[in-house]
Amino acid sequence: MNDYDIIIIGTGAGGGTLVHRLADSGKKILILERGSFLPREKENWDTVEVFQKDRYHTKESWYDHKGKAFQPGTSYYVGGNTKFYGGVLLRLRERDFEQVEHIGGISPEWGLKYADFEPYYQEAENLYQVHGSQGIDPTEPQRSSEYTFPAISHEPRIQEIHNELQDKGLKPFNLPLAIRLNEVDQLMSSCIRCDTCDGFPCLVHAKSDADISCIRPNLTTENITLLTEAKVTKLHTNEAGNEVTGVETELNGETKIFSAKIVVVACGAVNSAVLLLKSANDQHPQGLANSSDLVGRNFMKHQNGAIVGISSKPNPSKFQKTFGINDFYWGEEGFEHPMGHIQLLGKVNQDMMAMDAPKFAPGKFLDEMASHSVDWWLTAEDLPDHNNRVRVEGDKIYLDYTDNNTQAFDRLMNRWVSILKSIDCGNTIIPLSLYFRKRLPLQGVAHQVGTCRFGEDPKTSVLDLNCRTHDVNNLYVVDGSFFPSSAAVNPSLTIIANALRVGDHIRERLS
Numbered sequence: 001m002n003d004y005d006i007i008i009i010g011t012g013a014g015g016g017t018l019v020h021r022l023a024d025s026g027k028k029i030l031i032l033e034r035g036s037f038l039p040r041e042k043e044n045w046d047t048v049e050v051f052q053k054d055r056y057h058t059k060e061s062w063y064d065h066k067g068k069a070f071q072p073g074t075s076y077y078v079g080g081n082t083k084f085y086g087g088v089l090l091r092l093r094e095r096d097f098e099q100v101e102h103i104g105g106i107s108p109e110w111g112l113k114y115a116d117f118e119p120y121y122q123e124a125e126n127l128y129q130v131h132g133s134q135g136i137d138p139t140e141p142q143r144s145s146e147y148t149f150p151a152i153s154h155e156p157r158i159q160e161i162h163n164e165l166q167d168k169g170l171k172p173f174n175l176p177l178a179i180r181l182n183e184v185d186q187l188m189s190s191c192i193r194c195d196t197c198d199g200f201p202c203l204v205h206a207k208s209d210a211d212i213s214c215i216r217p218n219l220t221t222e223n224i225t226l227l228t229e230a231k232v233t234k235l236h237t238n239e240a241g242n243e244v245t246g247v248e249t250e251l252n253g254e255t256k257i258f259s260a261k262i263v264v265v266a267c268g269a270v271n272s273a274v275l276l277l278k279s280a281n282d283q284h285p286q287g288l289a290n291s292s293d294l295v296g297r298n299f300m301k302h303q304n305g306a307i308v309g310i311s312s313k314p315n316p317s318k319f320q321k322t323f324g325i326n327d328f329y330w331g332e333e334g335f336e337h338p339m340g341h342i343q344l345l346g347k348v349n350q351d352m353m354a355m356d357a358p359k360f361a362p363g364k365f366l367d368e369m370a371s372h373s374v375d376w377w378l379t380a381e382d383l384p385d386h387n388n389r390v391r392v393e394g395d396k397i398y399l400d401y402t403d404n405n406t407q408a409f410d411r412l413m414n415r416w417v418s419i420l421k422s423i424d425c426g427n428t429i430i431p432l433s434l435y436f437r438k439r440l441p442l443q444g445v446a447h448q449v450g451t452c453r454f455g456e457d458p459k460t461s462v463l464d465l466n467c468r469t470h471d472v473n474n475l476y477v478v479d480g481s482f483f484p485s486s487a488a489v490n491p492s493l494t495i496i497a498n499a500l501r502v503g504d505h506i507r508e509r510l511s
Contacts, residue, residue, distance in 0.1 A: 002256065002258045004225075004259070005027035005261050005262065006028070006030070006260055006506070007032065007247050007258055007262070008022075008029065008031050008266060009032045009265050010032075010033065010265070010266035010479065011031060011211065011214075011226075011266075012081055012210050013480075013496050014478040014495050014498070015080070015499075016079060016211065016213075016214040016215050017124070017210060017495075019215060019218055020213070020214035020217075021500050021503025022506065023218040023224060024221070028225075029224050029225070030227070031215075031224065032247070033227070033229075034076050034230060035077040035078065036229055037211070037228065038077040038078070038079070038083050044196075044202070045203055047196070047351040047352060050196075050199065052351065056083075056084065056201060057071065057072070058071070059071070062397045062398070063396055063398045064398070067398075070442060071443060072270075072443050072445050073446060074270070074445055077211070079209045079212070080210060080268065082211070083201045083211060085207075085492060086321055088176065088177060088324070088490050088492075089125065089130050089176050089178050089490070089492055090324075091114075091489075091494070092114070092117075092489060092494055093139050093487070095330070097110040097117075098110075101337065103335075104383055104407060104408065106383070107338075107381060107383055107485040108384065109484075110485070111456055114141055114142075116501075117497050118142070121494075121497045122145060123497070123500050124497040127214070127496070127500075128208040129148075129208045130147060130176045130493075131149040131152050131174075131179060131181065132147040132149070132174055132176035133146075133147060133151040136171055137173040137326050140173075147176065152179070152322050154323060155319065157313065157317050158322055165423065168419065168422065168423065170325060171326075173326070175322055176493075179207060179208060180207070180208060180212075190206035193319035195317075195319065195349065197319065197346055199346060200346075227249075230249050232247055232249050233255075234278055235263065235275065235288055236248060236257070237279075237284070237288070239283075241282075241471070242471070243472060243473050244260075245259055246259055247260070261510065262510065263475050263476070264477070264506075265476070265479075266499075268480065269450060269451045269479060270299070270445060270451065273451035273452060274390060274397055277391065277392045284471070288472065289471040290462070290471070292458060292459055292461065294452070294460070295451065296389045297386050297387075297390075298386065298450045299451050300382045300447075300483070301382065301444065301447050301448050302381065302447040302486055302488070303379065303380040303381070304377070304440040305377075305413060305437065305440055306436075306438045307376045307416060307420070308373050308435070309374050309375075309435050310369050311374055311424065312372070312424060313372065315373060318347060319347075320345070324341065324342060324343035324344070325416075326341055328415060329341055335411060338380075338488065339380060339411055339415070340378060340380035340409060340488040342412070343376070343377050347373075348370055348375045349367075350370050353370050356436065378409070378412055378416065379489065380408045380409035381486050381487055382404055383404050383485070384484065385402070387400065387402070390451050401442055417437075447486070447491055449481065450480070450483045450486065452481035453481075453483065454484070461484075463476075463481075466502060
């Protein structure tokens with residue numbers, strides 16, 4: 001009863017998509033998810049519960065390099081962190097797969113190129129019902145075909161800003177959004193274009209996450225077994241150390257051992273590294289599959305931040321997150337280095353404003369500001385650093401991380417504020433130009449990548465190009481861990497596309 005062909009640990013963008021790819025293979029598949037299904041409840045759309053009280057984030061503590069505890073912004077449910085993502089699924093740019101010189105250092109070349117991922121990007125966009133349009137973004141990579149689902153329209157105030165940016169010579173483009181929205185026939189649509197999407201779980205299941213798109217549609221398949229609230233604590237190997245023979249799991253207060261011909265770890269870049277490190281044995285004293293001493297190293301999470309600009313004009317938009325800007329992705333005149341990506345955020349409200357406002361700020365004032373705000377998310381690339389790492393001491397998880405490439409991020413933020421001021425987002429309702437800026441702190445790990453990089457040389461990588469560990473023949477890692485660099489766009493689509501690619505390899509291996 002405990003023997004399977006394939007065990008997949010984790011149900012997020014990597015693990016969930018891999019389940020979809022392998023579901024019709026006829027192989028006996030066990031899915032182990034440490035969380036439960038996320039409850040459908042009115043609190044799904046409650047800002048105070050979701051953001052102020054962290055209702056759905058894990059309550060565990062991680063530690064920074066100084067030993068200071070923090071609560072990570074990560075969640076354990078079927079679907080993983082895709083339950084909370086904003087649904088922006090961007091492809092890496094073609095140059096992102098090459099070696100790139102940044103102001104802060106070098107972004108390394110990938111062992112595979114954009115052309116290797118392109119057909120899987122196309123499949124991933126169809127699977128997750130990504131709505132978009134091509135031909136506007138100046139950095140857009142080559143596509144084999146147009147988006148299957150049409151771009152989402154802008155609400156009036158957002159369309160106005162879009163047009164003003166175009167008049168400035170910029171090229172705002174429709175964000176590719178993974179959402180179940182049919183603007184022609186509302187009867188065929190799940191999405192209601194609410195203001196509780198970005199960062200919230202979706203009460204009406206309109207977000208195309210890994211749970212809704214990949215896990216639930218396959219649960220009636222006879223060869224698939226899903227166990228929730230099943231936390232994998234250790235991987236056991238044979239005496240030679242070259243094959244995983246047991247997956248130790250805490251389930252219903254008991255310890256169970258499962259086995260399979262193929263074991264896939266897809267716990268997210270941090271927890272996948274933690275599991276391998278905790279699975280050290282005599283043959284793998286530094287951690288499983290860690291002869292390179294690279295498991296947990298080169299942790300990246302992006303330079304991420306937000307700008308909330310208070311405009312003289314009201315912004316009644318509900319579903320605000322509909323366009324992005326890549327005009328400065330590769331730099332600008334006078335700064336010939338990559339800067340990063342800009343996109344609209346989900347609409348902020350009074351309760352979100354209150355999280356960073358002085359406690360004495362009156363609610364009416366915050367509500368007035370929120371009703372005039374236009375909200376932005378900025379991403380710059382952080383670079384792989386051997387010393388930026390995940391490590392474990394007993395049961396404690398440490399993130400030793402020092403920001404890098406910050407000059408590019410700061411320049412992007414300053415540049416964008418100057419542009420916003422020029423299009424009247426600075427004529428505020430009080431006699432000051434207000435731009436609330438916030439750099440995401442360490443606990444913002446939604447874009448975690450890089451802890452088990454892939455490559456051809458076992459001395460400089462943990463995984464081969466099929467994401468199988470160099471050291472253990474039947475062990476794969478299929479999440480953001482495999483990234484050699486972080487690029488400057490959301491990593492989700494590349495994780496999804498890679499899971500489809502690795503799924504094809506696993507199918508062939510077991511055929």
